Amino acid sequence: MNAGFNNSQDSFGNLECSPPVTVNGKKYEFGRIVYGKGVQKMSPKVVKMMKAQQLQDPIEVDTSWLLVGHVDEFMSFLPMKNADKGFKILLAGPDLAWQILKNLQKNGDGDAELFKGITFSQDYTEVDMKCEYQQRTVNDIFNNYELCDAQKATQEKIDDVRNKLIPALGLSESDFIELPVLFHDKGGGSYIAYTPGVVNMLVFTNSRTSVKCCVPKPFGPIVNNKCQFEACIESALGPKNETGVELVFIDDFACYHVWDGEIHCGTNSRRVPTQTPFWWNMVP
Numbered sequence: 001m002n003a004g005f006n007n008s009q010d011s012f013g014n015l016e017c018s019p020p021v022t023v024n025g026k027k028y029e030f031g032r033i034v035y036g037k038g039v040q041k042m043s044p045k046v047v048k049m050m051k052a053q054q055l056q057d058p059i060e061v062d063t064s065w066l067l068v069g070h071v072d073e074f075m076s077f078l079p080m081k082n083a084d085k086g087f088k089i090l091l092a093g094p095d096l097a098w099q100i101l102k103n104l105q106k107n108g109d110g111d112a113e114l115f116k117g118i119t120f121s122q123d124y125t126e127v128d129m130k131c132e133y134q135q136r137t138v139n140d141i142f143n144n145y146e147l148c149d150a151q152k153a154t155q156e157k158i159d160d161v162r163n164k165l166i167p168a169l170g171l172s173e174s175d176f177i178e179l180p181v182l183f184h185d186k187g188g189g190s191y192i193a194y195t196p197g198v199v200n201m202l203v204f205t206n207s208r209t210s211v212k213c214c215v216p217k218p219f220g221p222i223v224n225n226k227c228q229f230e231a232c233i234e235s236a237l238g239p240k241n242e243t244g245v246e247l248v249f250i251d252d253f254a255c256y257h258v259w260d261g262e263i264h265c266g267t268n269s270r271r272v273p274t275q276t277p278f279w280w281n282m283v284p
Helices: 044-053 094-106 124-126 138-142 145-170 228-237
Strands: 014-017 019-025 027-028 033-037 059-062 075-079 086-092 174-180 183-185 191-193 202-207 210-216 245-250
Touching: 014 075, 019 145, 027 202, 033 044, 059 124, 059 145, 075 202, 075 210, 086 145, 094 145, 094 174, 124 228, 145 183, 145 191, 174 228, 228 245
Parallel strands: 033 059, 086 174, 210 245
Antiparallel strands: 014 033, 019 027, 075 086, 183 191, 202 210
């Protein structure tokens, strides 16, 4: 998970695949691969293998601005039964998160606390990083100019990826949903999620109309006993009877978040592949 230990660019956290799409009349029955080009690049052999497979025509996006450098840090594909194309792309929204804080401050809730109720393992306290996540108020966040700059910088990078995916996957602006995530600069312009990266979730399905999302608990500002980031996510993804999406918020702070990862980094779901036709018999 932490890119400081080794090159993790070949990890599956740096590999996403869209649902089936049609782009300029060309059908991608098995979707298109999306992978990140970080500071430490994916192995050329892996890239060559993905391109040689042809059917899923890989799309490379810039992840060099991230500390770890994986695409799952800021994007995820989510099947939704009421979506025009059958799915939406979830993107981390630093501007959205900042706007939520700004609105709270404007409404007199500047003392609302973030990171309330988090716990740490002994290992984490030993590396002396606990001070990063002491309970902080909305006002504290706004007084941190480095955090303000980080949201502007990361939003620009995410917007660039969105602009690349729109033509590559035959999408429009309405095919994206932003979810609140604050980022911070870990040095030299390498960013990592400051609040848990909620798009770095585990999505598993029984069908397109039955989807469950295991979402990292965001530990956003609490107002009237409700996390405002959770409220935003619930509103953005809509009621289950309309979208087919069930949300489950899971606290992964001590086990993944503080080690530069989230739920998707350490979990996977067992899937049943299509049998007819076999993908290896498909003609590009």
